[in-house]
Amino acid sequence: MPKIKIPKSSPSIDMTPMVDLAFLLVTFFMLSAKTRVADVVEVDTPYSVEDKEFPKNYVIVTVDKNGRKFFSMNSVELKTAVLADMQKQYKFQLTKHQMESYLKIPSIGCEIKNLPGYLDAKESDRNKYIGIGIPTDSTNNQLKSWIDYSNRRGLTVGKDMYDKDFEKNPEIQVSDYKPKFILKADNEALYLQAKDVIETFRDLELTNLNFVTSLQMKGEK
Amino acid sequence: MAQIDDSGGGGHDKKGKKRAKKSSTHVDMTPLVDLAFLLLTFFVLTSTFSDPKVMSLTYPAKPKPDDVIDPDKAKVNNAITFLLSKDKIYYYEGAFKKEPTDGMPATTLEETNFSADGVRKLLIEKNSFVLNKKAPLLRDLQAGKISDEKMKEELGKAKGNKEALKVLIKTNERATCRNFIDLIDELKINDIGVMAPVDLMKSEEDLINAKDK
Numbered sequence: 308m309p310k311i312k313i314p315k316s317s318p319s320i321d322m323t324p325m326v327d328l329a330f331l332l333v334t335f336f337m338l339s340a341k342t343r344v345a346d347v348v349e350v351d352t353p354y355s356v357e358d359k360e361f362p363k364n365y366v367i368v369t370v371d372k373n374g375r376k377f378f379s380m381n382s383v384e385l386k387t388a389v390l391a392d393m394q395k396q397y398k399f400q401l402t403k404h405q406m407e408s409y410l411k412i413p414s415i416g417c418e419i420k421n422l423p424g425y426l427d428a429k430e431s432d433r434n435k436y437i438g439i440g441i442p443t444d445s446t447n448n449q450l451k452s453w454i455d456y457s458n459r460r461g462l463t464v465g466k467d468m469y470d471k472d473f474e475k476n477p478e479i480q481v482s483d484y485k486p487k488f489i490l491k492a493d494n495e496a497l498y499l500q501a502k503d504v505i506e507t508f509r510d511l512e513l514t515n516l517n518f519v520t521s522l523q524m525k526g527e528k
Numbered sequence: 529m530a531q532i533d534d535s536g537g538g539g540h541d542k543k544g545k546k547r548a549k550k551s552s553t554h555v556d557m558t559p560l561v562d563l564a565f566l567l568l569t570f571f572v573l574t575s576t577f578s579d580p581k582v583m584s585l586t587y588p589a590k591p592k593p594d595d596v597i598d599p600d601k602a603k604v605n606n607a608i609t610f611l612l613s614k615d616k617i618y619y620y621e622g623a624f625k626k627e628p629t630d631g632m633p634a635t636t637l638e639e640t641n642f643s644a645d646g647v648r649k650l651l652i653e654k655n656s657f658v659l660n661k662k663a664p665l666l667r668d669l670q671a672g673k674i675s676d677e678k679m680k681e682e683l684g685k686a687k688g689n690k691e692a693l694k695v696l697i698k699t700n701e702r703a704t705c706r707n708f709i710d711l712i713d714e715l716k717i718n719d720i721g722v723m724a725p726v727d728l729m730k731s732e733e734d735l736i737n738a739k740d741k
Contacts, residue, residue: 322557336571353709356717357583368703420741489582492705496691498612499701501708505725517582518709 321333335455345415347433348377351494355520360485362365364465366457367519368450369414374500375440378453379414383485384467388460389453389479393419396452401426416440419449443503451507454488491519529623536726546562575702585712608654610647610711611637611728612703613736617711621654626731637735642710651718658719661686687721694722696727700736 333418348371363386369377378388390409394400397419401409405426411414417425417436425436465484471481488508492501508516605637611618618637625635640646652659665682668674674682686692693717701710708725 319554319556322561325566326557326560329561329568333564333571336568336575340571340575347692351607352580353706354614354712355583355709355713356580357641357713358580359584361580379577487582492709496705497701498699498705498708500701501705502699505587509587511577512589514587515584515590517584518712519580520583520709520713522581526731 330361332474346387346422347437348375348414350491352491352519352521353494354522355518357520358522359517360484361489362498362517363415364461364468364484365487365489365517366454366461367414367489367491368454368504370415370490370492370496370501371440372495372505374496375437376443376450376481376504377415377416378441378450381469382464383410385457385460385464388464389456392456393452394482397449399423407436418442443507448507451510454507455511458486458488458511476482487517488515489519530646537736548631558617583709583712583716585723585725588726605690605694606692607696608725609696609698611732611736612697612699612711613740614702614704615707616740617707618736619650619691619741624732637739639739642707647711647714648718651693651714651720655718655720657689657691658683658686658721662719683719684721689699692721695720695724697723697725698727698732699725700733701726702740 346369348369350369350371363383366385367379367381369379371377380389386409390401391407399419399422401423402511405423408426412426415422415425419440421438425433428436441453442448443450462485465486469479469481469484472484487512490501490504505516508514607623608619608621609624610625611620616639618639620635620637625632628634641649665674665679669676669679697708697711712723
């Protein structure tokens, strides 16, 4: 009598759909991820229910938890123009390499006299040059110069941006392209330290400020 | 499917013809799955979902030397002043009186907190004028009776009304930016139209210091 053979089923599972799914998810997260350049300082921003997006043309003053001030601008055109003005006022020169590094570094956080060193330094050594950040005291308010020049230049840079975008989409608003001033203060920074920056803005008659916050769902605390 | 059944195996089929031995075309996908999930984990962990947002706030302009202050306009009417210290929040209503004047007692500070029962409840109560106007507007908006612009316009009018609550914010040297933003956030939630961060007076600072101990 021949034995009845039970057909052996293979113990291996077909993984194709699983691979499909996994790669689909990988693709999704890869495409939705934004490359973010690491900033010179880490700042934890407070929460709020505000949901206004960042403007198109902006300048950020960062106050970290030790009260050091940093300055950054969002467009290369603005950075170049403002640097030229600063060089005229404070009479300093930068090498070609320092210029490149100036355009690459997201924010400036040192006195003008330390700027060449700050730009030359490697990322890990940069802390040495920061010191107290950009000085804001009334006798040597370098932050005021940065803000003042970026405000003036920001208007022309914003206008160029507007003209360029207007050809593509005539419905855009001019007001979106005016330079906006953003204050990015750390949770733990003393308000007094942020106030130095706010007073500087007010001295320049820039009273419309924006605070950076992370979105918090309503009712959550 | 990537797998092909080769259970027949061997070199003989039913008709006894010779055939070249078929090698399985099945590819082992386990390492591929490993890799895919590794990448997946990496992207899930590194991606941030919430973009930073901005909260706009208008500061009062610095007074010019030749400005004349109109005493009638400077008079605070239906105002509340918040005083911030480290993680603490105090308030008083109306104008600040160091000494008892006109039969009114000197100002004392009330303490509240950042929870829903604290400052939010207080603001809902004090700003009832605007919030009472807002409720029917919101109903009309949902019913489609009025447009978004109209709603904004009406709400703006209510916020600018003399009856609406005005808020002054003062901070001492221990208050953090988080305290400040938290308070501004609460004020915005409760539709406060006029809010102004102003400087702390010496006598107010003394009161806070006495309370903080």
